[in-house]
Amino acid sequence: MCENIYIPLVCCVVLFEIYGQNFMDIGKNIRIKDIAKLAGVSVGTVDRVLHNRGRVSEDALQKVTSVMNQIDYKPNLIARTLGSNKSYKVAALIPDPALDPYWAQSNLGIIQAQAEWAQYGVVIDTYPFDLYNKDSFDHIAREVVEDQPDGIVIAPIFYHESLPAFELFHSSEIPYVLFNTNIHEAKPLAFIGQNLNQSGRVGAQLMNLGQHGPGTFAVLHIDEDVQDSVHLLEKENGFREYFLEKSKSKFEIVAFNLNPLKPSFKEEILKLINDDSLKGIFVSTSKGTAVAASILEHHGKNDIRLIGYDMLQDNLNYLKSGTIDFLINQNPKRQALLGISHLVNHLMFKKSAPTMDLFPLEVITQQNVDSYLGSGIH
Amino acid sequence: MCENIYIPLVCCVVLFEIYGQNFMDIGKNIRIKDIAKLAGVSVGTVDRVLHNRGRVSEDALQKVTSVMNQIDYKPNLIARTLGSNKSYKVAALIPDPALDPYWAQSNLGIIQAQAEWAQYGVVIDTYPFDLYNKDSFDHIAREVVEDQPDGIVIAPIFYHESLPAFELFHSSEIPYVLFNTNIHEAKPLAFIGQNLNQSGRVGAQLMNLGQHGPGTFAVLHIDEDVQDSVHLLEKENGFREYFLEKSKSKFEIVAFNLNPLKPSFKEEILKLINDDSLKGIFVSTSKGTAVAASILEHHGKNDIRLIGYDMLQDNLNYLKSGTIDFLINQNPKRQALLGISHLVNHLMFKKSAPTMDLFPLEVITQQNVDSYLGSGIH
DNA sequence: CTTTCAAATGTGCCCGCGCACAACTAATTT
DNA sequence: AAATTAGTTGTGCGCGGGCACATTTGAAAG
Numbered sequence: 001m002c003e004n005i006y007i008p009l010v011c012c013v014v015l016f017e018i019y020g021q022n023f024m025d026i027g028k029n030i031r032i033k034d035i036a037k038l039a040g041v042s043v044g045t046v047d048r049v050l051h052n053r054g055r056v057s058e059d060a061l062q063k064v065t066s067v068m069n070q071i072d073y074k075p076n077l078i079a080r081t082l083g084s085n086k087s088y089k090v091a092a093l094i095p096d097p098a099l100d101p102y103w104a105q106s107n108l109g110i111i112q113a114q115a116e117w118a119q120y121g122v123v124i125d126t127y128p129f130d131l132y133n134k135d136s137f138d139h140i141a142r143e144v145v146e147d148q149p150d151g152i153v154i155a156p157i158f159y160h161e162s163l164p165a166f167e168l169f170h171s172s173e174i175p176y177v178l179f180n181t182n183i184h185e186a187k188p189l190a191f192i193g194q195n196l197n198q199s200g201r202v203g204a205q206l207m208n209l210g211q212h213g214p215g216t217f218a219v220l221h222i223d224e225d226v227q228d229s230v231h232l233l234e235k236e237n238g239f240r241e242y243f244l245e246k247s248k249s250k251f252e253i254v255a256f257n258l259n260p261l262k263p264s265f266k267e268e269i270l271k272l273i274n275d276d277s278l279k280g281i282f283v284s285t286s287k288g289t290a291v292a293a294s295i296l297e298h299h300g301k302n303d304i305r306l307i308g309y310d311m312l313q314d315n316l317n318y319l320k321s322g323t324i325d326f327l328i329n330q331n332p333k334r335q336a337l338l339g340i341s342h343l344v345n346h347l348m349f350k351k352s353a354p355t356m357d358l359f360p361l362e363v364i365t366q367q368n369v370d371s372y373l374g375s376g377i378h
Numbered sequence: 379m380c381e382n383i384y385i386p387l388v389c390c391v392v393l394f395e396i397y398g399q400n401f402m403d404i405g406k407n408i409r410i411k412d413i414a415k416l417a418g419v420s421v422g423t424v425d426r427v428l429h430n431r432g433r434v435s436e437d438a439l440q441k442v443t444s445v446m447n448q449i450d451y452k453p454n455l456i457a458r459t460l461g462s463n464k465s466y467k468v469a470a471l472i473p474d475p476a477l478d479p480y481w482a483q484s485n486l487g488i489i490q491a492q493a494e495w496a497q498y499g500v501v502i503d504t505y506p507f508d509l510y511n512k513d514s515f516d517h518i519a520r521e522v523v524e525d526q527p528d529g530i531v532i533a534p535i536f537y538h539e540s541l542p543a544f545e546l547f548h549s550s551e552i553p554y555v556l557f558n559t560n561i562h563e564a565k566p567l568a569f570i571g572q573n574l575n576q577s578g579r580v581g582a583q584l585m586n587l588g589q590h591g592p593g594t595f596a597v598l599h600i601d602e603d604v605q606d607s608v609h610l611l612e613k614e615n616g617f618r619e620y621f622l623e624k625s626k627s628k629f630e631i632v633a634f635n636l637n638p639l640k641p642s643f644k645e646e647i648l649k650l651i652n653d654d655s656l657k658g659i660f661v662s663t664s665k666g667t668a669v670a671a672s673i674l675e676h677h678g679k680n681d682i683r684l685i686g687y688d689m690l691q692d693n694l695n696y697l698k699s700g701t702i703d704f705l706i707n708q709n710p711k712r713q714a715l716l717g718i719s720h721l722v723n724h725l726m727f728k729k730s731a732p733t734m735d736l737f738p739l740e741v742i743t744q745q746n747v748d749s750y751l752g753s754g755i756h
Numbered sequence: 757c758t759t760t761c762a763a764a765t766g767t768g769c770c771c772g773c774g775c776a777c778a779a780c781t782a783a784t785t786t
Numbered sequence: 787a788a789a790t791t792a793g794t795t796g797t798g799c800g801c802g803g804g805c806a807c808a809t810t811t812g813a814a815a816g
Contacts, residue, residue, distance in 0.1 A: 029497055031802060042766045047804070057764060074497050078460045079802035085771045119407055119452050195749060202745040209703070210588020210683075242745070305588075325587070360753045361746035367580040367620070368739035371573060375738045409772060420796045425774070435794060457772035463801045 030073050038071075039063040050075075077349045087121035088347050090340060091149040093140060095131035095157060101312045102286045102332055103131065106155065106180070109336030122344055125149070132224060134161045141165035145172050151343040152176035153336065156183050159230065175346060177353070179339040180332065181231055190342045190353040192335050194361060196231055199328055200238025200282075202361045203307050206326045207280045208243070211305070213250025215279035217243075218272055221257045222288025229257070232284040239282055251279070260291055273301050286310035289327070293318035311364060311372065319366055329362035329372070408451050416449075417441040428453075455727050465499035466725050468718060469527040471518060473535060474506035479690045480664045480710055481509065484533065484558070487714030500722055503527070510602060512539050519543035523550050529721040530554035531714065534561050537608065553724060555731070557717040558710065559609055568720045568731040570713050572739060574609055577706055578616025578660075580739045581685050584704045585658045586621070589683070591628025593657035595621075596650055599635045600666025607635070610662040617660055629657070638669055651679050664688035667705070671696035689742060689750065697744055707740035707750070 032050070036043045041060050048056050049064040056064075097107035107126070114124045127144050130136035137158050144152060145168045152174055156162035159181075166186045169176045179192040207217055219239055221232045236255050243249045256272070258265055272278060273296060281296075281304060283289045289308025296304055297318065307326045308315065318324040342353035364372060410428070414421045419438050426434045427442040434442075475485035485504070492502045505522050508514035515536050522530060523546045530552055534540035537559075544564045547554045557570040585595055597617055599610045614633055621627045634650070636643055650656060651674060659674075659682060661667045667686025674682055675696065685704045686693065696702040720731035742750060 029499070029802095032804095033802080043803085044766055044805090045764080048765090051804085055764060060764080076460075076497060076802050078456055078498065079771090080804075082454075082456045082460050082771050082773095082801090083803045084805080119454060120456065121407070198745065198749055202743065205743055205745040358749060358752055360740070361749040362738070363741040363743065363746060365580065365583055365741065367576065367583040368741060371576055371580075371736060371739040374736055407772095410774095411772080421773090422775090422796055423794085426795090429774085433794065438795080454772050457801090458774075460771090460801050460803095461773040462775080 029076060030071055031076070032073075035064065035067050035071070035073060039067045081120065081348060085121070086348075087123065088151070088344065089147075089149045090122060090124045090343060090347075091144045091147065091152045092124055092126045092336070092340065093144060093152060093154040094126065094128060094336070095155065096128035098128075099131055100287070101314070102310060103155075105310075105312070106332040106336040109333035109338075110153075110340065112333070113337050113340040117340070117344055120344075120348065122348070124340060131157070134158050137161050138165075141168065145169065145174070148172070149174060150347055151189075153339040153343055154178060155180040155336075156186070157181050159183060162186070175343065177339045177343045179335045180330075189346055190339070190355055190357055192339050192342070192357045192359070194330055194359050196234035197238035197241070199361050200235035200240075200284075201242045202238075202328055202363065203235070203282045203326075204239045204242030206307055206363065207239075207282060207305060208246070208249070208251075211251070211279055214252075214277070215250070216252045216254060216275065216277045217280045217282065218278060219253065219255040220269075220281060220283045220288060220292060221255070221285065222260055222283060222291055223257075223285050224259060224261055229284075235284045252277075258288075260288070266295070269295055270299075273299065273304060278304055280305035280307065283308040286312055286315065286330070289324065290314035290318060293323045297321065297323045311369070316369060316373075319364065319369055322366065325365070327364040327369075329364050331359055331362065335359065407454060408449055409454070410451075413442065413445050413449070413451060417445045459498065459726060463499070464726075465501065466529070466722065467525075467527045468500060468502045468721060468725075469522045469525065469530045470502055470504045470714070470718065471522060471530060471532040472504065472506060472714070473509035473533065476506075477509055478665070479692070480688060481533075483688075483690070484710040484714040487711035487716075488531075488718065490711070491715050491718040495718070495722055498722075498726065500726070502718060509535070512536050515539050516543075519546065523547065523552070526550070527552060529567075529725055531717040531721055532556060533558040533714075534564070535559050537561060540564070553721065555717045555721045557713045558708075567724055568717070568733055568735055570717045570720070570735045570737070572708060572737050574612035575616035575619070577739050578613035578618075578662075579620045580616075580706055580741065581613070581660045581704075582617045582620030584685055584741065585617075585660060585683060586624070586627070586629075589629070589657055592630075592655070593628070594630045594632060594653065594655045595658045595660065596656060597631065597633040598647075598659060598661045598666060598670060599633070599663065600638055600661055600669050601635075601663050602637060602639055607662075613662045630655075636666075638666070644673070647673055648677075651677065651682060656682055658683035658685065661686040664690055664693065664708070667702065668692035668696060671701045675699065675701045689747070694747060694751075697742065697747055700744065703743070705742040705747075707742050709737055709740065713737065 032043050032046050036046045039046065041063060045056060045060050046064055048054070049061055092110045094106050095103040097104040110124060110126055117124065127140045129140040138161055152169060154176055156178060157180070162183055163185060175189045177190045177192065178186060178188045182191045182193055219236045221229055223229060223232070240253050243251060243253060256268070258268060281292055283292050286309040290312060292308065293306055296306060302322065306324050308324060309328050310330055310332070311327060315324060315327055319327060338357060342357070345351040346353050410421050410424050414424045417424065418441060423434060423438050424442055426432070427439055470488045472484050473481040475482040488502060488504055495502065505518045507518040516539055530547060532554055534556060535558070540561055541563060553567045555568045555570065556564060556566045560569045560571055597614045599607055601607060601610065618631050621629060621631060634646065636646060659670055661670050664687040667688070668690060670686065671684055674684060680700065684702050686702060687706050688708050688710070689705060693702060693705055697705060716735060720735070723729040724731050
């Protein structure tokens with residue numbers, strides 16, 4: 001209807017009448033004061049309506065909402081933050097960065113977040129738990145809730161143990177953001193991570209490129225704790241689906257769960273790479289990628305394509321030497337950084353976070369790796 | 379020396395004495411007020427020292443700087459922004475988005491920046507110039523300076539014409555940020571773009587993967603205005619260097635400047651793709667990528683690997699159909715967005731921008747393209 | 757007709773910084 | 787000695803929103 005067209009006009013005219021000529025020049029935002037003047041009430045009343053704290057007559061509410069509908073009021077976040085001079089406490093729950101290079105990168109994101117938000121009075125406390133010890137997770141989660149933070153960022157790598165933790169968060173009414181691993185039963189503020197099925201497909205496509213069958217591709221889940229690897233299976237499924245959808249593919253896909261701590265580990269992997277039909281290896285874990293690369297390099301198997309995960313230092317070395325052909329970057333640093341960012345924006349600026357923040361599946365090669373390392377965020 | 383160890387301690391003790399017990403609890407930042415109290419002067423004096431506006435006695439300056447050396451004062455940017463309630467005017471100089479899909483994406487970045495910064499009183503005016511008309515650039519640049527913006531973001535695609543424009547900016551003392559194309563003679567606040575030589579190398583590596591020689595790779599510069607293509611040559615050089623450094627490469631590299639408006643264009647390109655030795659095409663321009671793809675697809679040449687630039691809609695279609703194998707993403711939207719961001723941060727928050735913000739060379743494939751499209755910024 | 761009380765409404769201060777202006781000091785001039 | 791001046795130093799206001807508190811209103815109770 002025509003009203004839609006005229007509403008902004010009306011608003012401008014009204015403001016124009018009140019503030020006179022110089023209103024049109026200044027491209028300033030409408031303030032609470034302006035709304036109050038337009039509605040013929042005081043700023044206090046507008047404030048109460050905006051935050052619906054009650055204590056407002058039906059009549060006043062009507063007047064204010066009527067004005068609100070005609071203009072689009074955006075509160076000045078700068079002023080809001082300065083005024084309500086709260087300091088927020090955020091808890092970051094991640095596997096101990098000292099024990100694992102992948103989580104060390106996540107920790108870098110947390111450290112950067114600490115620096116960025118410090119001046120806004122946000123304190124971020126890290127609660128590291130033992131990557132190999134589910135009890136420690138349980139214990140730390142309880143400790144976090146006891147400390148009553150205003151928000152939690154968490155990498156819930158233990159599926160079963162994380163569920164009661166989320167229950168705790170809910171009953172304590174602490175908003176939390178998930179990253180790295182998604183738990184579908186959880187109701188977090190946001191999840192930050194990647195589509196793992198699609199990630200496997202990317203690996204498959206890179207594996208397939210320029211290869212001529214017949215031959216075998218191996219999917220390796222190299223992890224100390226392979227039983228709890230639902231998310232690794234998602235990658236494998238994506239990898240397989242890619243080839244299934246290519247009807248005329250002449251490649252066979254085999255998959256193995258390998259524990260590098262087991263004595264039989266090296267033997268198993270050697271048997272695999274000495275099979276001449278093996279054209280490529282897709283490793284689903286970041287640490288495993290370097291392990292596989294070291295073995296391939298040691299045995300001079302340059303012709304086997306190797307695709308793995310993440311820009312850990314070891315992986316970068318093997319990428320530069322050419323043993324690793326592609327890395328898919330999960331960007332743990334940025335995941336942590338953005339997780340905290342979403343949380344703080346929610347707490348401080350009342351900005352809503354995207355429920356799902358799925359990161360791009362970055363393909364890292366020998367030639368573009370430096371461009372990633374140089375570009376701030378990585 | 380030991381002093382270094384004790385300085386923070388001393389600082390804490392002093393503050394502790396002044397503010398009493400509850401100081402240690404609050405993790406708040408030090409304010410000008412605190413410095414004033416510590417130095418035994420008024421906030422006005424501290425303010426004058428901080429902004430070295432003079433009008434301060436030697437004695438007072440000594441006292442304040444002494445305190446400043448002991449603590450690390452970080453001004454509250456929120457308060458600063460709120461207080462000095464200036465409104466900034468930024469000019470964005472880009473090729474007319476209506477005439478070109480690549481620049482349409484840049485424009486999206488500008489539009490997003492407008493929305494993001496509007497509430498902070500930043501007005502961003504776009505000054506589009508004709509991509510095919512150097513005079514229009516000249517004209518628009520002069521117009522911008524006449525309007526006296528507080529800062530300029532510019533994509534200087536015309537090398538020669540941009541130099542006098544920069545002179546104008548300098549003499550008018552307007553800070554400016556370059557993006558997309560770097561001009562080495564310019565002294566901008568920042569440059570945002572990619573390493574084009576490295577970009578060509580990435581293309582070369584993706585081209586080489588799994589290919590078996592002998593054969594030919596073609597580098598195509600498909601552009602209406604090929605003479606002014608220094609930046610396209612950089613990509614070509616990177617591409618060539620990759621193969622030169624691989625001593626045992628069996629591939630020949632050929633390069634062509636092609637103008638799609640010329641009548642001979644189609645003939646030339648057909649001759650090229652009908653040569654059976656041709657294994658791959660690397661197109662240095664985003665629009666050219668789609669042009670090459672359409673011809674390859676039309677003639678059923680699925681076996682020729684095609685690598686090009688940017689996520690334009692046409693390119694995405696050819697990527698999904700499999701005609702294009704890889705796109706290198708220059709991320710024009712993000713370039714524009716970040717350019718403005720750097721500029722506003724400089725103007726508003728006095729934050730220094732990185733002189734060179736080189737973007738990662740993102741590799742886009744059929745399988746990861748959706749993850750890029752879905753992830754907010756692209 | 758006053759008193760009481762709750763609901764409704766308005767006022768004023770604070771957040772930390774920047775900036776203009778007032779106030780104070782000491783030295784020089786009239 | 788009073789006035790002028792320059793050199794310092796301190797004070798106060800405003801930015802916009804949040805929030806506590808003061809004030810007003812109207813109606814019911816005494």
